[in-house]
Amino acid sequence: MTSQMYNLEAIFTKFDTGRPNETILSANPFGSGHINDTFRVCTSENHFYILQRINHEIFTRPVEVMDNIFRVTQHLKQKITARGGDSTRETLTLFPTKDEGAWFVHVDGNYWRLYNFIHNTRSYEIGEDSGEFKQGQCHVREAAAAFARFQRDVADIPPPRLHETIPRFGDTSFRFEQFEEALKADVFHRAKDCSAEIEFALARRSDASKLTDMLTNGQIPERIAHYDSKINNVLFDITTGRGICVIDLDTVMPGLAIYDFGDAVRAATALAAEDERDLSRVGFSMEKFKLLTEGYLSEAKNFLSVMEIDHLAFAARMVSFTIGLRFLADHLAGDKYFKTQRENQNLDRCRTQFKTVADMEVHYDEMKAVIEEWRKK
Ligand SMILES: Nc1ncnc2c1ncn2[C@@H]1O[C@H](COP(=O)(O)OP(=O)(O)O)[C@@H](O)[C@H]1O
Ligand SMILES: [Mg+2]
Known part of the structure; x- marks a missing residue:
């Protein structure tokens, strides 16, 4: 360009x-x-x-x-x-x-x-920020706080409902259906080479509909979410180091507030590139998760419902799972949506997401304990 x-x-x-x-x-x-x-x-x-x-x-x-x-x-x-x-x-x-x-x-x-x-602002690319404190501020924490403030401030926008510009965008059950269709069609006969990933996905079928069901049943409210809540979409004041402005509002639409928390976790806590082939390097940083939770709940704990806070850790797992499903479905369908530069790149991307999900499952109780700690502060 x-x-x-x-x-x-x-x-x-x-x-x-x-x-x-x-x-x-x-x-x-x-x-x-x-x-x-x-x-x-x-x-x-x-x-x-x-x-x-x-x-x-x-x-x-x-x-x-x-x-x-x-x-x-x-x-x-x-x-x-x-x-x-x-x-x-x-x-x-x-x-x-x-x-x-x-x-x-x-x-x-x-x-x-x-x-x-x-x-007098700058943004940080994903992975660029080490989670260190600079000028007394930590960018991971600041970014999470900025997204929480954003959600809180838009929560009472008067009717009508905002447009759902990409229908069912963050809906895991919808992504699961798309994955199952791609698997059934198996147009490129790739399923045989990714049986472990397919099994991983199928074993979590019941998780996929949980948040959507809770939304439909009214157990968690529909809110306005940003749906691209990564650190590179926050402008930081260069003088103070504070995260001052949430940008890139193209995907703002009605949905799950806790999806934004999950997407921020996915982007900020990843230890390796999204298509890293050496899975021993892939995982999830508990240290960054703590900072992110601190930032997010410092602004969001009084605005979110008990049920939403109870499901923050689950939402983090679900966002990585959802993105992994999308990569897997696209790999099976012949790389139609996510551009690839090399063979099996979307499968590699799926693997990093699923490895992260597995890692979060191992750390799940610890994640919930961190959330409990910041909920009470
Ligand atoms: N109003 C603004 N003031 C200063 N910098 C901005 C502003 N809007 C965008 N930017 C810069 O431009 C970059 C790309 O903008 P963004 O809206 O995030 O586009 P994209 O959808 O392509 O990610 C941002 O990362 C940020 O550095
Ligand atoms: Mg952007």
Whole structure:
């Protein structure tokens, strides 16, 4: 992706920044996100913006995605202002288009949005942060606290319900059905080479529907979840080291709050790369789990129900299991969804997830004890 691929100047002028005379001085690809095309724009009036093209191959309902983001950021701004925070730094700010929309659709079919650039911040890639304390702050803990604050702040957004932009996205039972279909079809005759993984998955069939059933029965409430709650989607203030702003709101939708906790655990506690072939290096860091739990519950314990807190450790297991199922199903179906650069890469990805699940099962009581400890503090 380069800035030459699009006429960024023409796209930028569609937005109303409140500075009618400014023009683009430079626009460069920014950050290391893998989904959208992100540019940092600097203008003649020395203002900076984030101009982003939405990847509508992945987000097939861009209008609904943008509508969710608009409503969520508006609501967050009210909350942040009410508690004396800085609503231009603690959430994203969308600039409207000149015809008062929240996004711009180019004739080529691409969807664009313009955010303010949040200065003096940085993000951390997954694995980049060691869990150490820097400037008195620990980034794993800070990121978890930022996601918890985000969930708490969006919890009372007024109706209507947000759009479910990717239906059944985090639903393990749905992913299990997809896995079973891929197994039954076994189009590429790959099942014979992954019997251990298939067995591992089938042995956990009853777990797969548990959280969905609890949601359907009303035992746990539907909330608004971020659904991509990884450390690289939090901006940290460079001066204070605090996790100040949750970004990448494309997947924000109704669902399970505890899924976000699980996804944060999956990303932050992994000891090796997602496709590591040497399984002896793969596992789960209890140390990081403790920091993450501390950060998350410091902000979420009064807002989550008893039942949700009781199922945080289970949700962590289920998220890794769900992602593992998706990799396995895709391997069986011929690598249609997750791109691969080498043979069996999706099977390797599945193996790291399942090894992590197995590791979490071994540490399950310990995980629950950590959650109990922070629930009481
Ligand atoms: N408003 C912003 N201010 C400063 N940096 C930003 C802002 N929005 C995004 N970024 C940077 O751009 C990167 C990619 O943005 P993100 O929305 O996460 O895209 P992707 O969906 O591709 O991951 C982020 O990791 C962050 O470093
Ligand atoms: Mg991102």
